[in-house]
Amino acid sequence: MYKIKTINYDELASGFDTAVDKNSFYRRIQRFMKEFDFPARRVSSLIFNLLPVKHNLILVLDRANWKFGAKNLNILMLLVSYKNVAFPLMFKMVDNRGNSDMTERIELIKKYIG
Structure with missing residues (x-):
């Protein structure tokens, strides 16, 4: 690659x-x-460890929705912002269209903190 x-x-x-x-x-x-198998926890640790700075970083929660034919794809992502670039750490597919709920957000962050 x-x-x-x-x-x-x-x-x-x-x-x-x-x-x-x-x-x-x-x-x-x-x-x-x-x-x-790409374990999400290991991939997120790798991404975080590749960042040259480990303090004063901003975690970002973002949800994206795409339509693929008749199917809606909804992804809730946890990202780390470094120099105005967001790097994805973890994601969760969500069933509902529109906003994610607080439970889904907390679950994703707890999975990252692990």
Whole structure:
């Protein structure tokens, strides 16, 4: 990913310096991503630890809503703001359209504090 600078599987598969068929690498990447578990707590810790400053940061709660065909996708996100850029730490899919409720917000923050 560092070399290709993308998460497009086809482009990633073509980035390996080897004589092995690109389609073989494509299938390997698919299997890896299917079976690999990204624990939210570890990912959020990694993101936070990559920040050069660990104090006076602002946590942000944001909810986004998209329509995908007939389906509504609602995501409640916990982000950390650093130099006016928000980095996502954790998220929760919410069922309802519109605002999240206080219980969902508290649950997300408690999950982060962990």
